[in-house]
Amino acid sequence: MSIRTLHIGRTGLKAASYGVDVTGQNVTNASTEGYVRRRLVQQTRAPHRNEHGVFTGQGVTAAAVHRDIDRFATERCYESLGDQSMASTAHETLSIVEATFREGDTASIADRLDRFFDAATELTSEPSDHGLRLSLRDAGKNLADAVNRGGNALIESIRRAEDRINDEVTGVNNILNDMRELHERISDSNAVTGPADLMDARDGLAQQLAEKIGVDVDYQANGQLSLFVGGHAIVQEVHVRELSAVNSTGVTGDLSVKIQVDNGTVTIDQFLKGEIGGLVAARDQMKSTLDDLDTFADDFVDEINSEHGGGFDAYGIPGLDFFTIPAAATHASLDMSLDAALAGDANLIAAAGSPGAEVGDGENLQNILDVEDRKLFTTSSQTSREFVASLYSDLGNAIVGFEVDAATHGAIVNDLVSLKEASSNVDLDEEAVSLIQYQAAYQAAARVVTAADDLLSELMQMVR
Amino acid sequence: MDALKQSSTSMGSRIAKLNEEVATGKRINRASDDPGRISQLHNVRQQLNNQGVFMKNSTQAEQLLNVADTALKDMHSTLSEARELAVQFANEVYNGDQRSEAASVSSTLFDRALSSANIQFNERYIFAGTAYDDKAYDSTGTYQGSTDSPETVVGEDLKVKTGFDGSGLLTDSSDMFGALGNLEAALSANDTAAIISALDDIDAALLDVEKGMVEVGGEMRRSMDANDLASNLEVELRQAKASIEETNVVEAYSKLVQLQTNFDAAMQVTSMQRYSGLFTRI
Numbered sequence: 001m002s003i004r005t006l007h008i009g010r011t012g013l014k015a016a017s018y019g020v021d022v023t024g025q026n027v028t029n030a031s032t033e034g035y036v037r038r039r040l041v042q043q044t045r046a047p048h049r050n051e052h053g054v055f056t057g058q059g060v061t062a063a064a065v066h067r068d069i070d071r072f073a074t075e076r077c078y079e080s081l082g083d084q085s086m087a088s089t090a091h092e093t094l095s096i097v098e099a100t101f102r103e104g105d106t107a108s109i110a111d112r113l114d115r116f117f118d119a120a121t122e123l124t125s126e127p128s129d130h131g132l133r134l135s136l137r138d139a140g141k142n143l144a145d146a147v148n149r150g151g152n153a154l155i156e157s158i159r160r161a162e163d164r165i166n167d168e169v170t171g172v173n174n175i176l177n178d179m180r181e182l183h184e185r186i187s188d189s190n191a192v193t194g195p196a197d198l199m200d201a202r203d204g205l206a207q208q209l210a211e212k213i214g215v216d217v218d219y220q221a222n223g224q225l226s227l228f229v230g231g232h233a234i235v236q237e238v239h240v241r242e243l244s245a246v247n248s249t250g251v252t253g254d255l256s257v258k259i260q261v262d263n264g265t266v267t268i269d270q271f272l273k274g275e276i277g278g279l280v281a282a283r284d285q286m287k288s289t290l291d292d293l294d295t296f297a298d299d300f301v302d303e304i305n306s307e308h309g310g311g312f313d314a315y316g317i318p319g320l321d322f323f324t325i326p327a328a329a330t331h332a333s334l335d336m337s338l339d340a341a342l343a344g345d346a347n348l349i350a351a352a353g354s355p356g357a358e359v360g361d362g363e364n365l366q367n368i369l370d371v372e373d374r375k376l377f378t379t380s381s382q383t384s385r386e387f388v389a390s391l392y393s394d395l396g397n398a399i400v401g402f403e404v405d406a407a408t409h410g411a412i413v414n415d416l417v418s419l420k421e422a423s424s425n426v427d428l429d430e431e432a433v434s435l436i437q438y439q440a441a442y443q444a445a446a447r448v449v450t451a452a453d454d455l456l457s458e459l460m461q462m463v464r
Numbered sequence: 465m466d467a468l469k470q471s472s473t474s475m476g477s478r479i480a481k482l483n484e485e486v487a488t489g490k491r492i493n494r495a496s497d498d499p500g501r502i503s504q505l506h507n508v509r510q511q512l513n514n515q516g517v518f519m520k521n522s523t524q525a526e527q528l529l530n531v532a533d534t535a536l537k538d539m540h541s542t543l544s545e546a547r548e549l550a551v552q553f554a555n556e557v558y559n560g561d562q563r564s565e566a567a568s569v570s571s572t573l574f575d576r577a578l579s580s581a582n583i584q585f586n587e588r589y590i591f592a593g594t595a596y597d598d599k600a601y602d603s604t605g606t607y608q609g610s611t612d613s614p615e616t617v618v619g620e621d622l623k624v625k626t627g628f629d630g631s632g633l634l635t636d637s638s639d640m641f642g643a644l645g646n647l648e649a650a651l652s653a654n655d656t657a658a659i660i661s662a663l664d665d666i667d668a669a670l671l672d673v674e675k676g677m678v679e680v681g682g683e684m685r686r687s688m689d690a691n692d693l694a695s696n697l698e699v700e701l702r703q704a705k706a707s708i709e710e711t712n713v714v715e716a717y718s719k720l721v722q723l724q725t726n727f728d729a730a731m732q733v734t735s736m737q738r739y740s741g742l743f744t745r746i
Contacts (some may be wrong), residue, residue, distance in 0.1 A: 098494050103505070104709070110506055114513040121517045125524050125616040125626060126588075128597070358625050360594030360614035369617065389506035396495025396502060403496070 004048070005452035012445025013060030018062040019438035023431050023444055024208070030426040034204040036067040037426050038196055050098040067196050068204075070423040077416040078206060081213025082273035084413050085170065087405035089278025090285075093161060094399045097286060100153035101392050109293075110388050115139045117372045119366055122451040123351060127362035128314065131139070133346035140322060141338045145298050151333030154290040157254060161283040162247070162255040168276045169245045169257060172212050176240040177453070179205045179238075183238045192308045199314050201224060209235075213243070214273020230271025232259055243268075253287045292391045295377070297332035300384050301325055303371050311350030311364025319350025475727050482720040485651040491711035501708050508705045510690040514620070522618035522691040525626050528585045529684040535583035535590065536677045542577045543640065543670045546570060550647055550663040567651035574644040578605060581634060581641075591630035600630040605641020607631040618690035624683045633676040638668035671674065 023038040029035040045058035102108065119139035123132045140156045182202040186195045206225055209215050216228040220237070227235040244265070247255045257272060257280070258265040269280050301323040308319040321339045329335035342348045353363025377387035485491050492498050492505065552558075553566045582591050582599045592600035592609030600609040607630055614627040634640055643665030650658030 092579050095496070096498060101495060103492055103497070103502075104490070110509070110616075118513055118517045121514070122521065123615045124623070125521045126586075127614070160640050354612075356594075356610070358594040358610050358612070359597040360588070360610075361612060362614060362616075363612075366615075366617070366623075385506060386503060389503040392495040392506070393499040393502035396497070396499030400499055406704050459497035 003370070003456075004056070005455070006449060008057065008059040009445050009449035009452055011045065012448060013367050013442060015060045015062050016438045016442035016445055019441065020435065022065060023434045023438060026426045027428065027431050027435075030343060030428060030431075033182040034200055034207070035426070036069050036196070036200055036203070039066045039068055040064075041066055053219045065196050067199060068156050068423050070420055071219045072421070073416055073419040074203070075219070077413065077420050078210035078215060078217045080409055080416055081207065081210040082277070084406055084409035085211045085275050086214060086273040086278040086281065087402045087409055089275045090259060090282040091227040091278075091399060091402035091406050093157070093279060093282035094285060094395065094402065097153060097157045097289075098395060098399060100150055101395060103392075107142075107146060107148045107149075110385070110392065112139070112143040113385060113388060116143045117369060120368050121222065123349075124362045124369075125367050126441045127365065130346060133314075133349050133351075136349060137338065137342065137346045141325055141343065144323060147336050150205055151290060151293055151297075151331055154286050154293065155331065156335065158253050158283055158286050158290070161279045161286070162245075162252065165255060165257065165276055165279050165283075166245045168279070169243045172209065172276070173242040175205050175208050176235060176242055179209075179225075179235055180238055180240045183235075187238065195223060198231070210274060211248035213276050214271075225278045229259070232261065232266060232268065234259060234272075253283065253290075255283075281402075285395070289391060289395050290333065292387070292394070293333040294331050296384065296387055296391070297325060297336045299376050300371075301332070301336060303374065303376055304368060307364070307367040307371060308350050310367060312352040312355045312361075313350045314347035314352075316352075316355045318355075320348060322349075332420075415423065475723060475730075479720065479723050479727065482716055482723065485711045485716045486713060486720060489711060489713055490709050491716075492709040495506070495718060496522055505705070505708050508701055508708065512698065512701040512705060515642055515694040515701065518617070518619050518622075518694040519691055519698070521616050522624070522687045522694065525616050525618060525687040526684060528588070528590060528626050529624075529687060531583060531585045532590045532680045533677065533684060535580045536673055536680060538580040539577055539640070540670065540673050540677065541583065542573050542580065543644075543666055543673060546573045546644055546647060547663065547666045547670065549573070549651075550659055550666060553651055554656060554659045556656060556665060563651045563654045563659075566612050566650050570648040570651055574605070574641065574648060577640060577644060578603070583629060587618065591628050591634060593627060593629040593631075596627050601641065605639075605645065607635065619693060622686070622690055624687045624690065628676070628680070633679065634672060635669075636672050636675070638665060638672045640669035640672065643669050 019040050019042075022038050026037055040062055041064040042060050043063035045061050047055040048058050049055050050299065089289055105111065116136075116139040119136040123129070123136050125130055179202060182198050182205065186198045186202065202225060206215070206217060209227060210217075213229060214235070218226040218228070220226060220411065224237045225235065226233060226237070232240070232241070233239075234243070241259045241261075244258050244260075245255055246258055247263075256267045256269050258267050272280055301321075304323060305321045310320040311319045313319055320341055323336055324339050325332045325336050337343075339348075351363075351365045352358065352361035353367075354361060361391060372385070373383055375381055377384065378390075382390065484493055492501065495502050549566055549570060553563050560568075575699060578601055581591055581601045588596040589598065589600050589609070590596070592598060594614050595608075595610040596611045596614065598608065602608055609630055611629045611631060613625045613629050615623040616626045617623050643662055646658065646665060647662035650662050
């Protein structure tokens with residue numbers, strides 16, 4: 001027996017005390033978002049060889065505090081979070097735009113197109129009737145207004161999506177910089193005194209990045225994290241690459257997200273997931289719908305104007321354009337309007353087929369009506385009405401697709417989160433058992449100290 | 465708890481969707497509700513809108529053609545009377561005074577025929593062709609309308625005439641007013657040979673009017689058929705539209721009640737759950 005026994009007891013007291021601390025930390029953080037359960041790793045201290053050549057122990061030491069994290073589940077979880085976030089953001093964004101293309105709405109493009117041709121049909125009964133001419137003129141104006149409204153809703157939504165992308169990219173860069181700071185602190189940290197908390201915070205940031213842009217995650221052996229987007233590293237230990245949102249043409253809809261690489265910048269739009277990826281996907285769908293609407297406006301107006309120009313108005317003069325789209329228009333759908341002269345005088349509607357200006361001559365109205373059934377779109381396979389219907393259904397299909405993806409990936413995320421939390425979440429029952437164990441260990445170590453103290457006291461008595 | 469949060473979010477959106485279905489009575493309120501049926505729905509809606517206009521146009525056309533038909537019957541009756549007059553006074557037994565009296569009757573018949581030829585419907589001169597804002601025939605019986613007939617669309621690729629070129633319909637191979645004028649002149653002049661000649665002209669004019677009646681009758685038939693077709697199509701198209709876009713409200717309401725019950729039950733279970741583990745026992 002020696003002072004060493006006291007020391008051995010002391011190490012036991014210390015280790016048990018650390019154990020209680022770790023258990024207490026787990027219990028008090030059971031509800032903390034992102035907290036990963038800690039586990040104290042104890043190690044036997046190097047043995048001591050006494051004067052009789054016998055190796056006796058030197059007690060126990062608290063070697064490390066481990067985070068109980070399932071890396072596989074965590075990596076998969078981050079990837080699926082990116083997919084789910086992308087799909088639900090795209091779904092949300094497009095659902096707002098869809099309100100402008102609501103089914104059965106009497107102000108919709110589809111309905112106004114029908115009413116335009118209906119008004120022309122009605123005018124055939126009385127081509128000179130001023131009331132019916134006004135109806136056709138107003139139906140034309142309403143159609144142009146509906147197309148403008150659709151185009152404006154799309155371009156505004158694209159603009160808003162790109163503003164949000166800009167804001168989110170700024171947010172992502174802030175997260176990347178925070179992550180770099182954490183990585184610097186993690187690499188400076190003592191293994192026992194802190195990286196677990198820093199790693200929890202770092203993993204929280206990684207989850208945010210997964211939700212924002214979708215990342216491929218790679219845990220390094222030294223506890224650091226590497227994050228990739230489309231194969232390009234954006235975080236590698238203490239090195240980060242910030243994103244930038246760039247619109248090189250200045251045209252709404254041309255915003256791209258890029259990262260700086262060694263020999264320039266790389267566009268990563270096609271690799272993005274998460275909220276920003278969802279905004280990009282929604283933006284691209286809206287651009288496609290806007291392109292279709294522009295095509296409709298352009299080709300429909302050309303065809304109607306062509307037929308209208310072949311007829312004669314109530315004054316016997318060849319028809320002017322019925323609709324106008326300025327030559328410099330970026331988007332035909334935004335600038336389609338009724339011809340200004342015709343808007344002011346319904347007698348300029350070229351209903352007649354000959355210049356005699358006879359009141360009952362409505363021959364040219366039939367030519368205008370023929371446009372309704374003419375296959376003008378999609379390599380001459382769709383009428384104007386069918387093209388508008390497909391514009392609606394394409395948008396609807398995209399929304400449904402994203403909704404299904406969001407639900408599917410949501411279910412996957414739920415499963416992976418459960419798997420992840422099975423390892424990393426605090427189980428209060430397990431912590432209660434650990435508490436009892438460390439309590440008992442502390443009591444036992446205290447008993448060792450007491451026993452050693454008693455022996456020393458006896459020794460002191462003997463030598464007095 | 466996370467699983468409950470997720471399922472309550474998705475249940476919430478399903479409840480909102482069912483609420484909308486019940487409130488609007490439609491299962492398709494936006495393209496994303498059933499993108500595959502949108503083209504079909506739009507097609508049905510377009511056709512339905514068309515039938516409304518076709519029915520309106522064909523009803524109006526029918527009314528105009530009825531008036532035209534009546535006018536032609538009047539003209540036929542007038543010409544028949546003129547024929548009888550000519551047959552009667554072609555007989556040598558009548559003297560100049562009697563024929564002179566008959567001439568004034570013939571003059572009245574001329575005016576009647578002119579009035580029928582210049583019949584109007586809604587301020588349109590039906591037999592003036594596309595120039596129906598003015599009389600078809602002037603006071604001498606000379607045609608002053610146009611040689612084109614106005615047409616109204618009453619169906620898909622279907623038009624009916626809603627006005628006639630009088631020169632073609634009434635006086636194609638004859639001269640009705642010329643014949644009546646000649647009869648009056650012949651009676652006034654007490655000229656038996658001229659009366660007989662006018663009789664031949666009147667017979668030719670009767671044939672033209674009969675042909676005109678056939679043509680107008682044909683257009684009336686087409687207009688009535690177009691109206692019937694549009695009316696029947698409208699009924700079928702409404703049913704087709706309903707089958708595509710409308711919801712079974714009772715079924716939707718039952719689903720809604722069930723979802724709401726499930727949602728409430730899930731909330732109850734969560735609120736009853738509390739930790740009862742080892743920590744409460746040590």
